[in-house]
Amino acid sequence: MAVCLSALGILVWLLGSPAPREPATARNVRALASATTVIPVSDPSARDAAGNLFYGETLHRCLQSLATWVPSEPPSNEKDLQLALYEHLREAGFTVGFEQQLGGRNRVDLTLDDTVAIELKFGRLRANERNRVIGQSTVYAARWLGRGPLLVVCVGAPSDKVAEVARSATVWNRQLAEHVGEANQLPAAVLVLTEVGERRV
Numbered sequence: 001m002a003v004c005l006s007a008l009g010i011l012v013w014l015l016g017s018p019a020p021r022e023p024a025t026a027r028n029v030r031a032l033a034s035a036t037t038v039i040p041v042s043d044p045s046a047r048d049a050a051g052n053l054f055y056g057e058t059l060h061r062c063l064q065s066l067a068t069w070v071p072s073e074p075p076s077n078e079k080d081l082q083l084a085l086y087e088h089l090r091e092a093g094f095t096v097g098f099e100q101q102l103g104g105r106n107r108v109d110l111t112l113d114d115t116v117a118i119e120l121k122f123g124r125l126r127a128n129e130r131n132r133v134i135g136q137s138t139v140y141a142a143r144w145l146g147r148g149p150l151l152v153v154c155v156g157a158p159s160d161k162v163a164e165v166a167r168s169a170t171v172w173n174r175q176l177a178e179h180v181g182e183a184n185q186l187p188a189a190v191l192v193l194t195e196v197g198e199r200r201v
Contacts, residue, residue, distance in 0.1 A: 026054055026148075032189045033177035037169045038162065040195045041067040050191055054148050058094075058115040065092045066153070066196050078122040081155055081197070082109050085120065102143040106136075108150070115148040117188065125154065125161035134168040137190050141172060146185035153193045166192045 026032065031053060039050045041063055051060035069088050075081040082098075089096045089112060097111035110118040119140060121133050133152060141150045152169065154162045169190035176186060 026186070026189060027052070029180045029186060029189075030177045032173040035173065035189075037166045037173065037190070038192045038194060039063065041193055042195045042198075053189070056115065056148070058113045059148050061092070062089075062094070062112055062116055062151070063193075065089060065094075066193065069197055070199050071197055075122065075155070075197075078120055081122045082120055085118075085153075085197075086110060102140055106139055106143060108140050108144070117144045117147070117150045119150060119152050121152065121154050121157065121165075123156050125157040125165070130161060130164050133165055137165070137169065138172060141188040141190050144188035147188060149189045149191050151191050151193050153196050155197055157194075159194075162192060162194055 035053055036046065036049065039046050041047060044067075047060070047063040047067060051063060053059075065088070069085070071081075071084045071088075073084075075084055086096055086098055089110065094112045095114070097114070099107045099109060100111045100117075101107050108117045109120045112118070117140065119133070119136060121129065123129070125133070137150060137152050144150055152165060154165065169192055173189050176189060179186065
């Protein structure tokens with residue numbers, strides 16, 4: 001299923017989406033094929049490795065901000081999580097877009113400095129929810145052209161469920177590497193973030 005959805009995303013991209021104002025921010029798209037897809041934000045080396053894949057400081061700053069964030073009240077649903085993270089990232093100095101439209105009825109939860117897109121997933125990630133986020137991330141990444149990555153932030157999901165989402169992201173990123181040179185604007189890479197908003201001792 002992940003391969004089919006990735007192919008769908010590539011098709012959406014090839015058919016055309018609105019081009020952004022900024023050039024692509026991936027330093028080396030081919031390097032995405034072998035890059036680690038799951039980024040535990042508590043791990044500084046994982047944050048640095050992910051940040052170094054892209055130009056600019058937005059992703060570095062975003063990952064650092066997410067690593068230190070603990071909501072004042074534990075969110076009870078995805079909308080609470082979205083609003084709390086929106087406020088946190090604004091206070092951290094980002095220009096934060098809220099439910100930015102990506103064409104048609106597609107809206108990504110948050111955007112940072114028109115460079116990084118964030119799609120949030122809260123809870124256990126049951127089968128239908130996993131399939132939905134895999135489909136969403138593929139279509140959203142296909143429409144987030146020439147920018148930094150799409151971050152799928154999983155909060156409260158078991159590691160084996162997150163791994164299924166990550167496998168789809170890995171397939172997607174490898175396909176991006178194969179399509180280098182076919183267009184001026186490539187779709188976004190997809191990274192899956194874990195350990196966001198967790199209290200650590």
